[in-house]
Amino acid sequence: MEKIWIYLDDVRTPVASNLDKIWTIVRNYDEFISKVSEIGLDNIEVISLDHDLGDSAMAEFYANVSPNYTLDYDNIKEKTGLDCAKWLVNQSIETKILLPQVYTHSANPIGSANIMGYINNYLMRSKKPQSCVRVQINHTVS
Numbered sequence: 001m002e003k004i005w006i007y008l009d010d011v012r013t014p015v016a017s018n019l020d021k022i023w024t025i026v027r028n029y030d031e032f033i034s035k036v037s038e039i040g041l042d043n044i045e046v047i048s049l050d051h052d053l054g055d056s057a058m059a060e061f062y063a064n065v066s067p068n069y070t071l072d073y074d075n076i077k078e079k080t081g082l083d084c085a086k087w088l089v090n091q092s093i094e095t096k097i098l099l100p101q102v103y104t105h106s107a108n109p110i111g112s113a114n115i116m117g118y119i120n121n122y123l124m125r126s127k128k129p130q131s132c133v134r135v136q137i138n139h140t141v142s
Contacts, residue, residue, distance in 0.1 A: 003045035008032050008084060009105070010053045012139040021046075028053050029079030033087060041091055044100040048137060049085060051104065051111025054078035061108050071110040081106060085115045089122045099123070103135045 007014050007023040014023045024039075026032045036044065052058050056077040064070045073080075081104065092099045099122070104115040112134045120130035 001043065003043055003100075004039050005046040005048075006032070006035060006039075006044060007048050007105075007137070008053070008081060009050040009139075011142050012050070012105075013142060014048075015138045015140060023048075029083055029087075032084050036088070036091070041088075041095060041097045041100070046101045046103070047088070048103045048105050048135065049081035049115055051081040051106035051108045051115060052076075053080055061111075065108055065110055069110065071108070071114075080111065082111065082114050082118060085118045089118065092122070098126075098128070102132045104132065105135055105137045105139075 005021050005023050007025050008027075009025070010027050013025060016022075024035060026035050036047075052061050054077070056075060057080060060072065060075045064072060064075070085102070088099060088102065091097070099119070102115075102119050104112045106112045106115070116132045116134065119132035123130050123132070
């Protein structure tokens with residue numbers, strides 16, 4: 001079975017890549033957890049996470065992140081891509097299955113840094129290369 005690529009984003013949809021990989025798209029935390037649980041962590045090759053997954057997250061981005069370079073998670077009501085990253089690490093620990101390649105494609109620089117820091121810290125403590133980076137993936141907007 002060919003391994004799956006998962007793309008978490010509430011509004012963007014990736015376009016075909018030169019890798020001929022088809023992304024499985026999930027739009028929020030609950031869909032992400034459901035899809036990863038259904039597929040199984042060991043059947044996933046790549047995961048790309050957005051950070052801001054809803055209206056309150058976007059409001060926080062425009063009110064504080066963009067103009068002031070601050071991020072207050074108390075202002076965000078939805079689960080974020082960081083919550084997904086934390087869940088992934090817990091799953092990896094519980095199942096003893098190595099994480100697939102995890103990226104972030106978020107426009108939110110603080111949210112992206114938080115995701116990268118969380119995943120890379122886990123990888124470092126697991127004596128694995130710190131490979132979570134921020135990437136650009138060609139996309140359309142729904």
